[in-house]
Amino acid sequence: MARAVDPLLGLGCQLAIDDFGTGHSSLARLVQLPASILKIDRSFVKDITCSDTAAGVIRSVLLLAHTLHMTVIAEGVEDSDTLTVLRQLGCTYAQGYHLARPGPANLINQRLAAPAT
Numbered sequence: 001m002a003r004a005v006d007p008l009l010g011l012g013c014q015l016a017i018d019d020f021g022t023g024h025s026s027l028a029r030l031v032q033l034p035a036s037i038l039k040i041d042r043s044f045v046k047d048i049t050c051s052d053t054a055a056g057v058i059r060s061v062l063l064l065a066h067t068l069h070m071t072v073i074a075e076g077v078e079d080s081d082t083l084t085v086l087r088q089l090g091c092t093y094a095q096g097y098h099l100a101r102p103g104p105a106n107l108i109n110q111r112l113a114a115p116a117t
Helices: 002-010 027-032 052-067 080-089 105-113
Strands: 016-020 037-040 071-074
Touching: 037 052, 052 071, 052 080
Parallel strands: 016 037, 037 071
Antiparallel strands: none
């Protein structure tokens, strides 16, 4: 599969492993695919503020991904407490309703130019 994405990588595209920890996104994918981004599934993120187990899983995934020089994105950040814990664990990228609601693509430039609230 890696050979199929080589032309895209040559154009500067990056490959992300989405929903890591669920379904077919196993540890084997980390070595099989030329991915540079790992997205932690929201099923782990949602309990991070109330479960030491969830926090431990995310801490371990962050350590693994950072060791492999991958960017990590936590999905499903729905409140400021979750974002705070993720930052404390060393996760620098996140997505979720707490940060922004989905919207039309033609408004992306306005969103990026707007001051942070």
